[in-house]
Amino acid sequence: MEDFRVCPATGLKVHKPAELLIKINAVTAIVFILIGGLMALLLALTKIPAIHLLPSDLFYRFLTLHGIAMLVAWIIFFEAAILYFTSAVLLNCRLAAVKVAWLAYGLMLGGALMAAVEILIGNADCMFTSYPPLQAHHLYYLGVILFAVGAILVCCVFFGTLAVAKHEKTYEGSLPLVTFGAAAAAIIAIVTLAHGAIIFVPTWLWALGVIQHIDAPAYRLIFWGFGHSSQQINVCAMVAVWYLIAAVTVGAKPVNQRVCRTAFVLYILFIDIASEHHILVDPGFSAAHKAWNTGYFMHLAVLASMIHALAVPSAIEIALRKKGHTQGYFEWLKKAPWGNPSFSAMVWSIAGFGFLGGITGVTFGTEQINIIAHNTWRITGHFHSTVVAGTTMSFMGLTYIVLPLIFRKEVAFPKLAKFQPHVFGVGIWTMAIFMMFSGSFGMPRRHWDITFSDAAFSIPFDQTAMMALHIFGVGAIIAVIGGGMFVLVSVATLLIGKDIK
Amino acid sequence: MAITSPERLWWKQPVCGQEKLWISIALVWCIFITAIMPYWHFFGKQNPSQEYYRVSPVKYGAIVDKFTAKHKVGEEAGIPVVDPPPGDIFIAGSQFVWHPILKLKSGRTYRLHLSSTDMVHGFSVYPMNMNFMAVPDMDYVLTIQPDKAGEFFIICNEFCGGGHHTMTGKIIVS
Amino acid sequence: MAGKNGHEFEAPGSFVLIMTFFAVFVLVYLLNWKYLSDLWPIN
């Protein structure tokens, strides 16, 4: 068939239209990480008290854009690429409904650009959360809705492809574990985006003047069914990517399929109710609702993460021990392919998500402990650990695999690529840790001026926390450099990388 | 491999001892961190309040104004200071100030009503680091018992508009 | 290759790592309860 090519390295049949969609979604994602990264640099330079670069209105505007560009556009465009890759490519199958996939891409790009432009021209200084009664221009909400519809279509194409593969018998038995993980992500995505639709459509009508009032507590409830669950898409996608990178870089096999799949099933069933974490100190909800939704069901999803936390490293360890690195406890770790940026990005991702993001997430998600963490900078530090040190790092690692495999280009500047995950990792860890450290003194998030120079009371903030703010700044700048290296290597590979034939 | 289909009957593959041990430990831990939440509700002293009422921002604003007028003892930085007896006390967040300033007595019990007259605000007591949400349309009643004397500042920690970073308030405990 | 008879520790290094992780987890978690209990009594 003309529509397919056979990958010389893996023997996989690659559907050419799917390949093109993977490429375009991945490239778009990288454009958005560039925009978001630029914003990150400006925000960090404002946060450092000694520099305090931006005026307050631009700070809040760029903070909103940073959230939309990173949390929504970069991550979800990349996830679209992952969904197409894990379905069409890994299952040796054609992509179902190529036209719908292009429509989805168009909607997502149009929506993201619409929201971004509205933010930049000052019509939507409302942060990612846009809590009513704070109102943005109606086109901002429309942009978010279009993006969400596009993302739902991506999931539909993914499920369609699974059905096609099953029907055309392009694989036998159960789905590969990585595809199963991606399916978990897609399931969660649809539940999440449904919440987004339920809340953003009325909010859009409210901005248009059709609806008079949006109930603030109800908005907060349903918004977080979207806002927090959308991060659980990332968790599933990231864990699937861990298994993928471990398989490709060291030939790791899942130690036990039943255990690994059970962990994904626990995610599918229970992780969405973790949205409760955002409304733990809100009026309107009883302790029963709070404790139930953060309690045992939710902790089964925590259990799932803890299962993966052993399953992935032990799969890697077993594979490396088989290669002869058997001495002591850690020879395998020392002799691991650290020069491979995919591998090192994956290790940074596992450690970052586990030690920084996971532990803090469970801690802050405890009903009572949330009182000392809610809306402080600890929360910001927490989700920079999960979404950046975790998800983004794993996606960076995957990029180094996708470049030769799908784009068929040799990675440009291999030495730079080798150091990139370490630079980014050191930066983002420093940044996230010191965010959390300052936050534990009560330093608020989304705050332009922690010296309170224009406020009624200039609050003498703790000097240790103020010092930590400078270390945070250094970490943030290192992280931006690491991110810049990633964009540079990717773009250079696309433009001047040698073709692989 | 994780990127190819597993063996046909993957369910029957036995779980090795190491994984079994870890899953057991993790499960016990998850049960513990679940049980500690209801436990703390009964035996702990710091719990999110379960008392809340519907109230329109206009009505809440009027109640806070009346409360302020009744107990006003002075003014600081243009914000009225009140010295109410133990019982129901009120604070409102509005763009961009927390008012009134409350004078409380250590060791006494107060029912602190918290709400907003416009946007969603974050109520953060510094340096104690105690955080709650002030949501319009909702009166959140926190039963508090200040046990340390001193000056406590209130920071708004939810973005509420352009002057968000200037939004502060004060509680004085004697 | 894994778990043929279901009882061996075939990845001892990973087990050490996960135990380190668990120790940090427990420590951070309990420390936060301690910080919480320093607040004003509130209900």
Place this chain on the structure above:
Amino acid sequence: MIEESKKAEEKIPYWQVFYDDIMLLFFLSAAITFISFTVWGLMEIGNTPVMPDYTF
């Protein structure tokens, strides 16, 4: 191998069939989230009593 052919005839365990049923997992996921988090939460907001009057 003899063992292999035997295995091929063996019925697929119930749980494995369940795990392979992506649509069922999707419906369970949506049901749990909507019932436990969203609908219950909205009911609690809806049942909030009105603030009593305070006279000073």
